[in-house]
Structure formats: C-alpha cells, structure tokens
Amino acid sequence: MDPTAIISIESAHTSGVYPKRPVAIVRGQGARVWDAEGNEYVDCVGGQGAANLGHAHPAIVAAVTQQAAQLISCPEIFHNDRRAELLAALAQAAPAGLQRAFLCNSGAEAVEAAIKFAWLSTGRRQIVACQRGFHGRTLGALSATWEPKYREPFEPLVPGFRHVPYNDVDALEQAVDDQTAAVLLEVVQGEGGVRPGDPAFLLAAQRLCRERGALLIVDEVQTGYGRTGRLFACQHYGLEPDLMPIAKSMAGGLPMGACLIGPRVGELAKLTHGSTFGGNPLACAAALATLHVMAAEDLPGRAARLGAWLLERLRAIRSPLIREVRGLGLLVGIELKVKVTPILQRLQARGVLALPAGAAVLRLLPPLVIEQEDLERVAQAIEAELGRGTSNE
Numbered sequence: 001m002d003p004t005a006i007i008s009i010e011s012a013h014t015s016g017v018y019p020k021r022p023v024a025i026v027r028g029q030g031a032r033v034w035d036a037e038g039n040e041y042v043d044c045v046g047g048q049g050a051a052n053l054g055h056a057h058p059a060i061v062a063a064v065t066q067q068a069a070q071l072i073s074c075p076e077i078f079h080n081d082r083r084a085e086l087l088a089a090l091a092q093a094a095p096a097g098l099q100r101a102f103l104c105n106s107g108a109e110a111v112e113a114a115i116k117f118a119w120l121s122t123g124r125r126q127i128v129a130c131q132r133g134f135h136g137r138t139l140g141a142l143s144a145t146w147e148p149k150y151r152e153p154f155e156p157l158v159p160g161f162r163h164v165p166y167n168d169v170d171a172l173e174q175a176v177d178d179q180t181a182a183v184l185l186e187v188v189q190g191e192g193g194v195r196p197g198d199p200a201f202l203l204a205a206q207r208l209c210r211e212r213g214a215l216l217i218v219d220e221v222q223t224g225y226g227r228t229g230r231l232f233a234c235q236h237y238g239l240e241p242d243l244m245p246i247a248k249s250m251a252g253g254l255p256m257g258a259c260l261i262g263p264r265v266g267e268l269a270k271l272t273h274g275s276t277f278g279g280n281p282l283a284c285a286a287a288l289a290t291l292h293v294m295a296a297e298d299l300p301g302r303a304a305r306l307g308a309w310l311l312e313r314l315r316a317i318r319s320p321l322i323r324e325v326r327g328l329g330l331l332v333g334i335e336l337k338v339k340v341t342p343i344l345q346r347l348q349a350r351g352v353l354a355l356p357a358g359a360a361v362l363r364l365l366p367p368l369v370i371e372q373e374d375l376e377r378v379a380q381a382i383e384a385e386l387g388r389g390t391s392n393e
C-alpha cells in the first residue's frame with residue numbers, strides 16, 4: 001500500500017488522540033524497521049518498550065503460529081496448559097515471594113489491578129505515588145499518574161491519590177500513614193524523563209510500607225524484562241514488591257499485562273476482578289517464549305553491557321545542547337536544553353527512530369537484541385545533530 005494512502009486513511013478514521021509522525025512503518029527485523037517506501041531505520045522506539053526481543057524474533061513467531069492453530073480463546077473460568085506453564089515460569093523468574101499473578105492485556109490494566117488489590121487487601125483507600133510518575137491512562141492509573149496535562153481534562157479523578165517528590169525520603173516519611181493502602185512507584189521513571197530512583201529512597205519506601213501496614217507497588221511495566229540490566233529493575237536493589245505490574249515487553253510485543261502478587265497481599269475474593277482476554281493462550285504462549293529467550297540469550301546481561309557502553313559513548317559527546325545523559329541498562333535519556341521534537345524529526349531523517357520523555361528529554365528504548373554497531377550509528381546521528389551546537393536551523 002502506498003504511504004500517502006496509508007497516512008490519509010489513518011488520518012481520516014483514527015481517534016485523533018495520537019500526535020503521529022508522517023511515516024508508515026510496515027516491517028521489522030531485530031532492531032531495524034522499514035517504512036512503506038523501503039527506508040530503513042534503527043529502531044530506538046522499540047514498540048515503546050514492547051519490542052525488547054526485537055521484531056520478528058523466530059521464537060515468538062513459532063510460539064504464536066503454533067498456539068494460534070491450537071487454541072486462541074480460553075477465558076480464566078477454565079484452566080489451560082499454556083497458562084499453567086506461563087504462571088509457573090513467571091513465579092520462577094519473579095523476585096522473591098511473587099508467586100501469583102493476575103493476567104491482563106496492558107500496563108494500565110496491570111496498574112488498575114494492583115490498586116484494586118491493594119484496596120481489597122488493606123481495607124484502606126489512600127495511595128501515595130510520585131511526582132513525574134507515569135502509570136497509564138485509564139481512570140485509576142491516571143489518578144496515580146502525575147503529569148497535569150494528562151490529568152486535568154479528567155478531574156476530579158479517583159479520590160485518595162497524592163504525589164510526593166521522587167527520591168525525597170522525608171516527603172515519603174510524612175505521606176505514608178495508617179490510611180495508606182500502598183506506595184506506588186517506578187524504579188526508573190521512564191515517561192517522566194528517564195530518572196533513576198535513588199536506592200535509599202526505594203528501600204525507604206519498602207521499609208515505611210512494612211512498618212505502617214501499607215503495600216509496596218513497584219510499576220515495572222517499562223523497566224521489566226531485562227530493560228535495565230536485570231530481568232526486573234527491583235532486583236538491582238533487592239526490593240521485594242508486594243504487587244508488581246508488568247506489561248510492555250512481557251509477551252514479545254503481543255498485548256499482555258500482569259500484576260504479580262506477593263505474600264503480604266491477602267486472599268482476593270472471587271469475582272472482585274477479571275478480564276475476558278486476560279490469560280488467553282495466545283498471549284501466554286508468546287509470554288512463555290519471551291521468558292525462554294530472555295534467559296537463553298541473556299538479554300538482561302546484554303542490556304547491562306550495551307547500556308553501560310552507550311551511556312559512556314553519549315556522555316563523551318560534546319554539545320552545548322546536552323544538559324545530562326542518564327539511565328540504567330538500555331533505558332537511556334538525554335536531557336536537552338532545547339525542545340526534543342525537532343531533534344527527533346531530524347534523527348528520523350538520518351534513519352534513527354527515538355522517543356521523547358517529556359518536552360526536553362530524548363529517550364532511547366532499543367530492542368535488547370540490538371547490535372553495538374547499530375547503537376554506534378545512533379550515537380553518531382545524535383552527535384551529528386547535537387554536537388554542532390546550534391538548535392533549530
């Protein structure tokens with residue numbers, strides 16, 4: 001299909017809520033994608049964090065093809081072989097104690113589940129979240145999300161949410177009390193500007209939750225599955241979340257989410273939550289294959305190695321436009337002194353797709369299978385755009 005037709009049909013019939021780039025991506029392989037005109041790109045959007053295994057990974061293609069021919073639909077009123085295998089594999093791979101999971105279809109849904117389970121389990125209604133935190137767009141998850149631009153059109157949202165400054169232990173100390181159902185945070189704030197959490201802050205959150213009868217919800221929707229150099233980012237610091245929403249990369253790019261559940265969460269009564277597509281065998285097959293590939297190819301180790309190299313490579317770029325380069329593993333942000341959108345457009349013209357994280361942070365979320373020479377290509381493109389020191393000509 002001709003690119004102009006694709007773009008004009010989408011523009012006529014899509015909801016309008018997405019600011020779309022005028023390019024039609026039609027094929028992917030590994031860390032590269034191609035547009036409808038045949039132009040090749042190094043993909044540092046990576047499905048916004050869904051494509052950690054890269055595009056068209058043969059293990060995912062095989063698992064999905066096989067399962068599609070066997071059984072796609074099987075709601076959780078029944079048991080299912082693929083789902084059983086996935087739940088066992090998840091329990092095995094997860095941080096200590098997270099032995100149960102509620103399966104769903106997206107990150108926001110996984111966060112919704114965590115909020116409902118925290119309410120049910122504690123009988124409390126207050127949630128302490130963080131400034132610059134991002135947890136999704138449904139009304140509960142949006143109530144936990146900080147960005148005023150996303151929230152304001154929908155206020156008043158769900159009552160009981162408040163936001164403390166990220167990495168501020170004193171503020172957290174004051175906010176968590178005997179009405180707090182849960183503290184909800186990210187280990188590295190992704191959407192909020194690629195801001196790594198201070199280990200002292202993360203551990204203080206865990207301690208305060210334990211002391212004051214609240215649950216710790218660690219949102220690993222973006223950091224999950226190898227992105228930061230460990231399978232889960234909380235494993236860097238020995239955090240033991242009580243509830244852990246995951247999604248983006250858990251099923252090799254297929255839509256899937258899960259809320260992992262630890263031992264401090266009480267029994268969840270029948271019919272207090274549910275999802276028609278949750279735990280469907282097709283997504284379970286993809287998710288199971290994803291866990292196998294993560295381990296077999298040691299993708300967390302690869303993210304740690306390549307991420308450390310990339311941070312150093314980017315920090316060596318001399319540019320008056322760069323304020324800071326930061327990240328963990330292959331979750332990398334470059335904070336600029338200028339708006340990021342024109343830079344993203346110019347990188348795209350150089351064959352590099354990247355993301356923003358707020359108005360002035362350039363975010364790189366490459367598939368973890370990316371080759372170092374592709375990352376070098378990305379670094380060179382960024383150097384060419386930012387290194388010369390002029391902004392918008």
Ligand SMILES: *Cc1c(COP(=O)(O)O)cnc(C)c1O
Pocket residue numbers: 106107108109111134135136137186190191219220221222223247248
């Ligand atoms: C993307 C994201 C979500 C929302 O996931 P969706 O699948 O888009 O609903 C929630 N939390 C974090 C940390 C995310 O990065």
